[in-house]
Amino acid sequence: MTYSCNILVPRFLLLIVFSLALTANADSFESLLQLPRRQSRSTRPRLRPRSERLLHVGDYGAKGNGFNDDTQAFAEAWKRACSSKVKTRILVPQNYTSLVRPIDLSGPCKARLTLQISGRIIAPEDPDVWEGLNPRKWLYFHGVSRLTVEGGGTVNGMGQEWWRRSCKHNHSNPCHGAPTALTFHNCKNMRIENLNVMDSQQMHIALTSCRRVTISGVKVIAPATSPNTDGIHISASRGILVDNTTVSTGDDCVSIVRNSSQIYISNIICGPGHGISIGSIGKSKSWEEVKDVTVDTAFISDTTNGVRIKTWQGGSGLVSNVLFKNINMNNVSHPIIIDQYYCDSRKPCSNQTSAVTIEKISYVQVRGTSASKQAIKISCSDTSPCRNIHLEDIDLEPSNDDGFTESFCFEAYGSSSGEVYPPPCLSDETSVLEQSVPSGTSSVLDL
Secondary structure, three states, X not given: OXXXXXXXXXXXXXXXHOOOOOOHHHHHXXXXXXXXXXOOOOOOOOOOOOOOEEEEHHHHOOXXXXXXXXXXXXXXXXXXXXXXXXOEEEEEOOOOEEEOOOEEEEOOOOOOEEEEEOOEEEOOOOHHHHOOOOXXXXXXXXXXXXXXXXXXXXXXXXXXXXXXXXXXXOOOOOOOOOOEEEEEEOOEEEEEEXXXXXXXXXXXXXXXXXXXXXXXXXXXXXXXXXXXXXXXXXXXXXXXXXXXXXXXXOOOOEEEOXXXXXXXXXXXXXXXXXXXXXXXXXXXXXXXEEEEEEEEEEEEEOEOEEEEEEEEOOOEEEEEEEEXXXXXXXXXXXXXXXXXXXXXXXOOOOOOOOOOEEEEEEEEEEEEEEOOOEEEEEEOOOOOOEEEEEEEEEEEEEOOOOOOOEEEEEOEEEEEEEXXXXXXXXXXXXXXXXXXXXXXXXXXXXX
């Protein structure tokens, strides 16, 4: 995999870069993520399009005072909008705070639909409201296409009581799932933009089995101590663009998991939290794949990890064709990490021989400071080593300006170019090829 090398940008200028347009690497994704144009079904001249219909949630009984239950009003407004044959906008006005209980907002809808949240939507504070319901759902969109969620307002999951009851905070509590603030399942041709999502009970925005989705101008905020509060979670999805977004949570800023591909993340500010992660994948001996991922231009600060790939022992599948580029780190505990021995369990995980294959991973222009001595850690399976790992123009200095940083590699094969600090520890690719040839058999290297 070959990438062009851009002119290096000083650290203090990196934030200026966030205001620029997407880099040239985004061009290949533009056609993929562009919404399809409506096709005429006849040769007759097109009629002038009818104006957008506006549905005010107050017209369907919403009080917007933060105390009365507005769930039914939302359900009625959604039903009306989804059945409309003309482009329709549902409005939550700026002066509204709407209390909404768990709700399914399903498609397919007949025309383009916009949910404009200019005010606030809040969840019930008491987890007992979910008794008898799916504990993982709050605002649940499914089977919808051509949907835009926007408006500059706020979606607040009111997650404090959920976090208090979490087994992550109190090991005597049972480990139950918690709702995601905005779940989009089996959705396509969608936009989520200019929105604030905060204090979700668990994940903030989750895309599952989605296609061609753009997330832009979104702010995700939760305390650093909140458990399992991923900012943006991408699962079994393809053609996803995340741009100009800020995530500050208690877990991964962005997590990309099972069977996702063609993911482009740019101009993102991350921290605190656990960084930008691919995985975990391969849990419970599952086969999973993540490929064709680019993270270009990111500022990651005060996180436990920077850019991370994590897989479980015993799993199978593939992580391939991943580029982390133009990444600036500030006081990050593990700036670059590949961990094929991931174990999120109270008990030690047993050693297993099978592993998810990791190959064609590149880190280009990754700079900043590491809060730990081990700034680069690439820990791979001895039965399925990491292959084609590339490090280029890396500078990760210690946060405290004293001492030095170092690299750790195990069964990691690849190359480096340009200035790389801490010094790279990757083994030469030819050595793993030699190991893979049975004794007594001629190798292509001998020809």
